[in-house]
Amino acid sequence: MPELPEVETVRRIAAPLVIGRSITGITMNPTFTCVLEAPDGMDPVSSLIGRTIMDVERRGKYLLFLLGADLWMVIHLRMTGRLLVVDHQASPVRFEHLGIALDNGKDLRFGDQRKFGRVRVTLPEEVEALSFRLGPEPFDRQVTGRWLHGALERRSGKIKAVLLDQHLLAGLGNIYVDEALFRARIHPERIARNLSLEEATRLIGAIRHVLRSAIANQGTTFSSFENPYGEAGSNADFLRVYGKGRGALSCPRCGTALEHLVVGGRGTTFCPRCQLLPGQDTSSASPA
């Protein structure tokens, strides 16, 4: 499922290909026209035609296309959504639901096997409200160890579940939360408000590290994620724990067998030696 690094990868590649281009036509797969949404009373197709893409931004896991002072197009890839930039003559991409033709002979094509993703044409007020509901971006200047420590003080849930909540920080999902907790040596079932300032500081550093590396590797692809050129990201090769808890694989740091848990309804992998719960024997903890 695309998280911040995958959505940012799409943004970085798509932006120079589409900014400044005007929308000349829309094609929809008649079996799934509800992929394209708009507020009540607004026709999404006629609202898009003739508009120029002024900018492509990202907020959390959302792609935001600025289409003038009074209109946005918000794309949420959700589980298996893909946004590709192809020649107008190119055949439909896999599971294509929507094509947006541009005045440079290119199309933005939206494909989605699971059909949870959406393309929503909307007003600035709605984009502001969306942004207001989300927590800050992990790379925002205000996001420091002290800030995270303060934000966690009000949270009685388990740290893994709290980090998945987009109201705290925007853009994290299952992959990068597991990777960041491993890097910060914090057990996924720790109660969020019990983290020390030192742990919160280590955690925000770990979150930034795993996100930055994943962006550099153009995201993680297990099955469906592709960048706008239709290419897979290479970050799966660099994951240290995510998805490895069921195969008796060992911790890359200490060699202990990784374990699998369900936390907040999500499969979770951690090292029982590097990521101890308070009260567990620390004498066996790895010094590495």
Ligand SMILES: [Zn+2]
């Ligand atoms: Zn370990």
